[in-house]
Amino acid sequence: xxxxxxxxxxxxxxxxxxxxxxxxxxxxxxxxxxxxxxxxxxxxxxxxxxxxxxxxxxxxxxxxxxxxxxxxxxxxxxxxxxxxxxxxxxxxxxxxxxxxxxxxxxxxxxxxxxxxxxxxxxxxxxxxxxxxxxxxxxxxxxxxxxxxxxxxxxxxxxxxxxxxxxxxxxxxxxxxxxxxxxxxxxxxxxxxxxxxxxxxxxxxxxxxxxxxxxxxxxxxxxxxxxxxxxxxxxxxxxxxxxxxxxxxxxxxxxxxxxxxxxxxxxxxxxxxxxxx
Amino acid sequence: xxxxxxxxxxxxxxxxxxxxxxxxxxxxxxxxxxxxxxxxxxxxxxxxxxxxxxxxxxxxxxxxxxxxxxxxxxxxxxxxxxxxxxxxxxxxxxxxxxxxxxxxxxxxxxxxxxxxxxxxxxxxxxxxxxxxxxxxxxxxxxxxxxxxxxxxxxxxxxxxxxxxxxxxxxxxxxxxxxxxxxxxxxxxxxx
Numbered sequence: 376x377x378x379x380x381x382x383x384x385x386x387x388x389x390x391x392x393x394x395x396x397x398x399x400x401x402x403x404x405x406x407x408x409x410x411x412x413x414x415x416x417x418x419x420x421x422x423x424x425x426x427x428x429x430x431x432x433x434x435x436x437x438x439x440x441x442x443x444x445x446x447x448x449x450x451x452x453x454x455x456x457x458x459x460x461x462x463x464x465x466x467x468x469x470x471x472x473x474x475x476x477x478x479x480x481x482x483x484x485x486x487x488x489x490x491x492x493x494x495x496x497x498x499x500x501x502x503x504x505x506x507x508x509x510x511x512x513x514x515x516x517x518x519x520x521x522x523x524x525x526x527x528x529x530x531x532x533x534x535x536x537x538x539x540x541x542x543x544x545x546x547x548x549x550x551x552x553x554x555x556x557x558x559x560x561x562x563x564x565x566x567x568x569x570x571x572x573x574x575x576x577x578x579x580x581x582x583x584x585x586x587x588x589x590x591x592x593x594x595x596x597x598x599x600x601x602x603x604x605x606x607x608x609x610x611x612x613x614x615x616x617x618x619x620x621x622x623x624x625x626x627x628x629x630x631x632x633x634x635x636x637x638x639x640x641x642x643x644x645x646x647x648x649x650x651x
Numbered sequence: 652x653x654x655x656x657x658x659x660x661x662x663x664x665x666x667x668x669x670x671x672x673x674x675x676x677x678x679x680x681x682x683x684x685x686x687x688x689x690x691x692x693x694x695x696x697x698x699x700x701x702x703x704x705x706x707x708x709x710x711x712x713x714x715x716x717x718x719x720x721x722x723x724x725x726x727x728x729x730x731x732x733x734x735x736x737x738x739x740x741x742x743x744x745x746x747x748x749x750x751x752x753x754x755x756x757x758x759x760x761x762x763x764x765x766x767x768x769x770x771x772x773x774x775x776x777x778x779x780x781x782x783x784x785x786x787x788x789x790x791x792x793x794x795x796x797x798x799x800x801x802x803x804x805x806x807x808x809x810x811x812x813x814x815x816x817x818x819x820x821x822x823x824x825x826x827x828x829x830x831x832x833x834x835x836x837x838x839x840x841x842x
Contacts, residue, residue, distance in 0.1 A: 380666055381666035381667055381670065382666070382670070386665055386666060386669060387711050387713075389666075389669070389670075389673075390669075390708070390709060390710075390711050391713065393673045393676075393677070393708070393709060394709055394714070394746075395770070396677060397676065397677065397680050397709075397774070397820070398770035398772075398820070399770075400677065400680045400681050400793070400833065401680060401820040401833035401834055401835060402769050402770065402815075402816050402833075402834070402835065403792045403835060405769060405770065405816060407770045408768075408770075430673070431673070431674070431677070432670065433667070433670040433671050433674055434667055434670070514767040514768075515767065517767075518766035518767050519766075550791070550792045550835060552815070552816060553816075571795075573677070573678070573681045586681075587792075588680075588681045588682070588792040588793030588835075589681060589682060589793055589795070590792070590793065590794060590795045591792040591793065592792075
């Protein structure tokens, strides 16, 4: 068998995912259960994001896939090739040219537009899971807006470390209602969650889909005396000189040598090409 | 009706037509008040192209459909059964309901979800005579400042929005155009 249905999944599966996406958009931040399928890649490699992308793509789309900001890592390359083969869509590494962007753990530095869709790969969709392991209880907590426990967790950060030390998967409140896990993006990216593009979140192993429509209010949880801070390494990119982008720290040798580079490879390349 | 029209009117290329239709429906739901073109199906009268396309895109044997008023004809039932296999049910059990606003009311008949599972609510596909960006002022998720949409019954829809995060979600269809109103949208009367 050499041919696949367009975008790999069968039509009935896509309809089921599409219905979940629509309910997710109608109740921003609420986790809609869906019947996640086995995909030809292991859990943890973005099976949720891939299923959401498959249900969203049209043949005219131009797909970009990033893994921690980079277009050229194994996960990003393999998912891009997967959709090149099964959906026949065009792909790109340029953020501005993409219509659908699937991402693992970053939001691109370039501002997204109304014509774009950002699909997140999510490992643990339930922000309360490490505080309360029972699904029946976390469901109840969401229904009652019982989010005090989350503030206790952030408070314990402050009492132990003097600051909110949660650095990624920083909990947010969506449209003044649901507390949501924005997937393990660095908290540097949290302010960008209020954007013009549609944001869809897919958790394959945990079988949940959720969404944030454009221009939806997304507030990072904090305290009046300990306000939320979007932090990054206090450095500029050693390749392009950007002082406003999220940085990766790269160990260069075993003598303590290190450099800081943009985690968003397209942003860094575009800036270097502009000055070259 | 003759047999040929029962089998006709489906998607020509189901995966691609459904993908295009879903993108239109999704964009409409993500941006309340936005009017999008949606086509691909040729349903029997009195269904609009947009309503027929939404049914083919979203319905299958797993979704219970309620047909209201004129839409509840033999031709529509047979067309829907042949193309989607969706079971036809009363309003109280429906995942999707289709008809004119008057035929679908009262709104209290439909499932609004449960506090733990607000997604288990009905989506109403409302056939409209006109679809235009005027009248009621919308704000909330998906809307930058405000948007306008002519709504069939502002009072009833405001009542639905108050139930948030429970409540029904709506598609409004007219010809080959669609707009959506999720329960999360705040509705004000101009003035």
